[in-house]
Amino acid sequence: xxxxVQAHPGGLDLVEIVSTDSTTLACVPWSHSESYGSAAGRxxxxxxxxxxxxxxKADGKCVFTETRWYQGRRELGRWRxxxxxxxxxxxxxxxxxxxxxATTAKVYMGRD
Numbered sequence: 001x002x003x004x005v006q007a008h009p010g011g012l013d014l015v016e017i018v019s020t021d022s023t024t025l026a027c028v029p030w031s032h033s034e035s036y037g038s039a040a041g042r043x044x045x046x047x048x049x050x051x052x053x054x055x056x057k058a059d060g061k062c063v064f065t066e067t068r069w070y071q072g073r074r075e076l077g078r079w080r081x082x083x084x085x086x087x088x089x090x091x092x093x094x095x096x097x098x099x100x101x102a103t104t105a106k107v108y109m110g111r112d
Contacts, residue, residue, distance in 0.1 A: 014066060014108040020045045021104050036111050037063030037084065041093075045069070045105040049079075049095040053109070058087040061111040067095050069102035076102050083112070 018030040020043055027047065031040035036059060041051015049067040056063075062085035068078040076099040082091040098105060 014110040017065070017107045017109055018043060019104065019106045030107055032109050034109065036061065037109065039063070039065050039081075039109050041065070041107075043067065043105050043107050044098075046098045046102055048097055049105065049107060050093065051081075052090055052092045053081055053084045054090045055084040055087050061085065063109065063111045065093070066108045066110065068106045068108070069098045070104040070106070071101045072103070076100075 015032065015034060017032040017039070018028055020028045027042055027044040029042045032038065036057040037053065037055050039051060039053040041049060043049040049065070051065070053063050053065050062083035064083045065081040066078060069076045079095045081093040081095070084091045
């Protein structure tokens with residue numbers, strides 16, 4: 001599992017939770033917690049990302065995960081889970097199938 005990495009696409013704070021490579025494992029379990037929320041699941045390349053996301057902070061923001069699929073360094077697609085909010089709300093999710101040709105999946109957690 002990859003170490004969490006802060007990403008700031010479009011001004012959002014996203015934390016990278018896991019990065020998979022289809023040459024090593026087809027499916028990888030993941031889990032992550034921040035002061036504002038937590039999430040866990042399983043991502044498959046090729047395949048889907050399934051799991052849950054929970055809002056744990058009464059701050060008026062919602063927590064979500066974002067899955068991005070790549071072939072090499074080229075992004076093939078992305079999908080965002082349902083947003084969990086307010087505090088205590090939990091959302092289960094299943095992403096669509098990874099795009100054809102995807103060899104890597106990255107999962108992020110963020111809030112907005």
